[in-house]
Amino acid sequence: MNEFMKIAKDLSENNLKTKAGGPFGACIVKDGKIIGKGSNQVIKNNDPTAHAEIIAIREACKNINSYDLSGCQLYTSCYPCPMCLSAIIWSNIKEVYYGNTKEDAANIGFRDDYIYEFIKNNNTDSFVLNLECINRDETIKVFEEYLKDDNKIAY
Numbered sequence: 001m002n003e004f005m006k007i008a009k010d011l012s013e014n015n016l017k018t019k020a021g022g023p024f025g026a027c028i029v030k031d032g033k034i035i036g037k038g039s040n041q042v043i044k045n046n047d048p049t050a051h052a053e054i055i056a057i058r059e060a061c062k063n064i065n066s067y068d069l070s071g072c073q074l075y076t077s078c079y080p081c082p083m084c085l086s087a088i089i090w091s092n093i094k095e096v097y098y099g100n101t102k103e104d105a106a107n108i109g110f111r112d113d114y115i116y117e118f119i120k121n122n123n124t125d126s127f128v129l130n131l132e133c134i135n136r137d138e139t140i141k142v143f144e145e146y147l148k149d150d151n152k153i154a155y
Contacts, residue, residue: 002075002097004027004029004034004073004075004097005075005099007025007027007034007037008025008026008052008075008076008077008099009077009099010025011024011027011038011052011077012024012025012040012052012077012078013025014039015039015040019043020039020041020042020043020044020045021039021040021041021042021043021044021050021051022042022110023040023077023108024039024040024051024052024053024076024077024078025038025039025040025076025077026038026052026053026055026056026074026075026076026077027074028056028057028059028060028069028073028075029072029073029075030060030069030071030072030073031071035063035064035072036056036058036059036060036062036063037055037056037059038051038053038054038055038058038059039052039055040052040055041055049083051080051081052076052084053076053080053084053088054083054084054087056074057069057074057087057088057091057093060072061091067091067155068091068092068155069091069092069093070092070093070094072093072095073093073095074088074093074095074097075097076096076097076098076099077098077099078100078102078105079098079100079101079102079104079105080098081102081105081110081112081115082115082116082119083115090155102116114128
């Protein structure tokens with residue numbers, strides 16, 4: 001077994017004992033060294049965003065003092081959910097290795113595919129979430145100021 005995937009698996013396995021969250025674990029590697037690890041902490045932290053990949057990304061960023069994880073690889077016990085995929089993309093990780101599939105996650109009761117369908121249908125199911133643009137004429141002013149700022153840091 002790949003040494004880093006084993007760490008992700010062990011983290012997920014430990015969560016079965018601690019019941020801190022679902023059976024998910026992840027680690028982030030840069031230049032052959034682990035710079036961040038995480039297991040699902042949703043229940044422990046009362047935080048629906050505390051997925052293994054998110055915890056690992058937060059730790060890795062803190063450890064290297066950067067929001068940019070270019071050149072890193074992420075090993076995760078399961079195909080990342082839509083939120084985690086977004087965070088992985090935002091953090092510039094280009095390589096992800098996963099153990100279980102998103103179908104495997106669905107088989108144990110996780111609803112990732114429900115979110116994929118919501119996104120695919122262009123947010124038309126108001127039963128799930130009502131998204132409505134309001135007061136853009138006022139909020140756009142901040143974006144316009146940002147655009148003019150020559151000292152902004154793009155990320």
